Amino acid sequence: MSRQKLQDRLKMKKVEPSHGEQFNDLLRYVFQVTNHDLHTFGWENREIAKAKLPVLKQADVLGWFDGDKLISQLAVYPFQVNIFGEIYDMGGLTGVGTYPEYANLGLMSQLMRTALANMRERQQSISYLYPYSIPFYRRKGWEIISDKISFEVKDTQLPKLKTVAGNVERLSIDHPDIRDVYRRFALNRHGAMLRSELAWEEHLRWDLDDLTVAVYYDDNQQPQGYLLYWIAEEVFHMKVMVYMHGEARAALWNFISAHFSMITRVKGHIYTTEPLAFLLEDSDIKETISPYYMARIVDIHRFVKQYPFLPQTTECQLTFTLHDPMLEWNQGKFTLKVDEQGRGQLMEGGGNPEAAFDIQTLTTMLMGYKRPAYLAQVGRFQAQRATIELLEKLIERKIPYFADYF
Template structure:
């Protein structure tokens, strides 16, 4: 059969719960997850199918079908993120895959266009994803916006105990104070995701059964931080440390250091631009940094309606050309005016051309991951010096935090 005839018989439509087994089979094939892998994690086929049912019920899942057979798919989760104190609706892209015999037909490109169109209709003005291929997603308009720093600390390098007024309690993963602490943390942390039930399920789905939680309570017994961890073969593994103040961080590290006689190393991850080495008395530790999550602006007009620029002494504006490889509404000439309170107003058109961006560069710059001056210096966008200086003043200096995975 010719490729043209093959394309003609394929149909794009929503993936429903009745397609759950096909959805899982495609995911497992693309990401090479075997029965042996699942059994090693304590999962059976029945359990993984049940675990993914919430995805099909709560997410926007699109697929290509060859007759009744699902052959290409993606899912968009309905999430929210904190961007410089503003709550944004975010479309979390995941579950992307196509069987190899249907590759190079442009199926995924069309699925992504439709998914992004749906996000725009749902007022999800930004999309996050975990990139299995950074170049591929860059070509589609996404760009890096967060890093993950992995560290390893020897037992002899653990911080010395410091006096704090509160105490740590070990609890089960179902304890309500965990979600309470995380919600407070997300409200004050740029880039962080607000975890709804689906987000918590995704975050904890593949973890070991012996995961332990330690919560730090202050002197008034208010939960101020928590630690998700497990211990195996004399290694203390930190999945996540969340704290709303430095007292809680100190208290949680006191708790880790109290395991001195039980472990030889502590391994974990940090999701902010804050290497652990500087905080330790003995900072001669192993730390590795790797790119983590990508994002792309879905609707530039809607995104900038909410975006909080730095307040200025006077109103300012500039005109720019924007390129987007997939979305026509993000293409063309725009003029951005920002009032003294930092409120932006975007209009289509303009007589000047003060700057020229692609959507990838504009996303990473507005998210604070890379500064305007740096991006201009390395040739990621063109602008006159006055516009670069203006962008430096307008965009808040803070890198995103993102520790989730979906």
């Protein structure tokens, strides 16, 4: 059969809960999840299907069908993120996959265009995803906006105990104080996800059964931090540590150090630009930085309207051209005006452009992951020095924190 005839018989439509088994089978094939993997995490096929059912009910799941067979798919979660103190509706792209015999037909590009248009209609002006191929998603308009630092600390390098006013308690993973701490943390951390019930389910979906939670309570018995961890083969594995202040961080490291006689190493991940080594007395530890999540602006007009630029002494403006490889409404010449309070207004057209961006560069710059001066230096855009200095003054100096996975 010719490829044209094959394409003609394919239909794009919404993936419903009744397609749950096919949705699941395609995910397992594309990401090579084996039965051994499932048993390692204590999952069975029926449990995965049951766990993924909320995705098909709550997410926007699109697919290509060959007759009744689901052969290509993606899902968009309805999430929210904190961007410099403003809460944005975010489309979380996941479950992306196509069976190899249907590759190179442009199916995924069409699914993505439709999904992005749907995000725009839902006023989700930004999208996040975990990249299984950074070059592929860059070509579609996404760019890196966060890092993950993996570390390994020997038992002899654990920090010495510090005096704190409160105490640490081990609790069940569904204790409400954990969600209370994270909610307060996320509301004060640029880039972080504000977790709905669905987001919490995804955050914990693939964790081992013996995952434990330690919560720090201050001297007023208020929860101020928590640690998700497990211990296996004399290794203390830290999934994530969340804390509201330095005292909570010190208390949680006290708790880890209390396991000195039980472990030989501590391994884990942190999702901040502050390497752990500097905080330890013995800083000669192993740390590996790797890119983590990517993002792309879906609707430049809505994104800018909500974006909190830094306040200025006088109103300022910038005319630029923007290129988006997939979305026509993000294409063309725009003029940005920012008033003294930092409120931005974007208008189409303007005078001579002072800079030219692609959507990838503009996304990572406005998210604060890379500074304007750096991006200009490495050739991601060209502009006069005055324009670069203006962008530096407009964008707050904070790098996104993102510890979720979906």
